[in-house]
Amino acid sequence: MKFQLLNTAVLSEEIFQNAVLHITSNISQKKSRERLIEEHKKLEYFGNKNEYVIHNTRSQSDLNLNQQLRVSIANLQIDRILPIEKFLLCRVITRFTKLNALLTLVEDPEGNVERLALYNWTSLLKDKENQIDCLSIDKSFLPIGTQLIIKNLSYKVAADNNTIIYSNNPEDVVIYDHNDKLFDDLKWSTDLLNDKEIKERTADDFYCYGDDYFVSNDYIAAIYEYSNGIKLEPQNVTLYANRAEAFLRSSQFCNALDDVEIILKYEPGHLKAAFRKGKALCGLKRYQESITTLQDLYQRMNTITDHRIAPIKQSTEKLLIHVKILASENKSGQYDYTHIINEFCERAEIRK
Known part of the structure; x- marks a missing residue:
């Protein structure tokens, strides 16, 4: 026209x-x-x-x-x-x-x-x-x-x-x-400038920059910032934990699993890392491993009296139900399409 x-x-x-x-x-x-x-x-x-x-x-x-x-x-x-x-x-x-x-x-x-x-x-x-x-x-x-x-x-x-x-x-x-x-x-x-800026920044700086990008749903940029922080402090569990969540949000489940495994190596009792491990395994369609991970996490939280873990305990319970449904559907070949559509809508809302 x-x-x-x-x-x-x-x-x-x-x-x-x-x-x-x-x-x-x-x-x-x-x-x-x-x-x-x-x-x-x-x-x-x-x-x-x-x-x-x-x-x-x-x-x-x-x-x-x-x-x-x-x-x-x-x-x-x-x-x-x-x-x-x-x-x-x-x-x-x-x-x-x-x-x-x-x-x-x-x-x-x-x-x-x-x-x-x-x-x-x-x-x-x-x-x-x-x-x-x-x-x-x-x-x-x-x-x-x-x-x-x-x-x-x-x-x-x-x-x-x-x-x-x-x-x-x-x-x-x-x-x-x-x-x-x-x-x-x-x-x-700009490469020379970036190299200079990176050398002058601390791991805490990269943590803050990463969080800013994460809040704005720019997960790729957040991963970049967290990764720069990890280069400075290779054992910083918080940076690994945040990067793992950013990997999950961008559907990079393999990378997320690698990060949570590192966290659990340093801190075996890290609840969020265990929860994110269950999510990563689910994303990789390793449903039985995900179920085992989440069941172990839920049983462990049942022995903890700290009320601050209530949100993650509730999330673990919901995710466990979700993974069991996926495992059953994967085994039988019969799918709940209403549930699939609702899940798609929820993910789309998260990415806004």
Whole structure:
């Protein structure tokens, strides 16, 4: 579908993209890294969740590039196409979102951050035979950390009056192969800064940062913070316990089980660790082991008079009933679909 606007045919997808950019960003000449990331996250609510045939991304070894021709984001000039012999080296720092273009944020080695729009990378599925080639634009597509070399790009002011890097030809974008030694001596300023910040932080700092992310349901970021704390204090049971719960919330049951086993090695009487072990085993569909773990935990709590354990005791009782139902269904092949739907709704509510 097309609209006639000022005698120019404009695709409805482009109109939608422009409207979303207006909604999610504030007009500003220069924005901080944090502000750009915050605004980009808002785009995910509007992202197209359809599956697409995606351009075959390519990495190229033995690149023949003159490092003297590399430009930084700060050197880009508005409404000027980059000369053909020059290139931008950048790194993806947010997940891609599909509107009309594929949108993300990139940084250069100097630490400058800018929005990037990749056009003509996707096409809709035409027949079922090509379904195997269809992918969603998710965190596995050019994931965070991917280094890109972009030629023939243009730098423009977008519909929201903020700058953006445009690339219209997928052939102008190359995924930099880390095995290539071309940029081995190049240091990324944000890596140096992050290393310095990490060295200055304490395990308690990482614990607090992790908790902040956990409360906001950003479990992956929470895991990252708890893991940094564990590097500093490898026997910090609290960090392991919190990371185990973050692993559970993100359905990483194997990792959660590893963490609770470490906790129970240091503190065999750790009630929450035992409870989370039961949850992890359940998530791995090791139902009988989960039942045994939870029954042992429940019997142990029956001998404890401290009223503060009441919440975990109640949760253990509920989870034990749940696991027994799952074990029975798994054995008989007969499933309580009402229960499954209710459980799905509860999990969806937790992830909000």
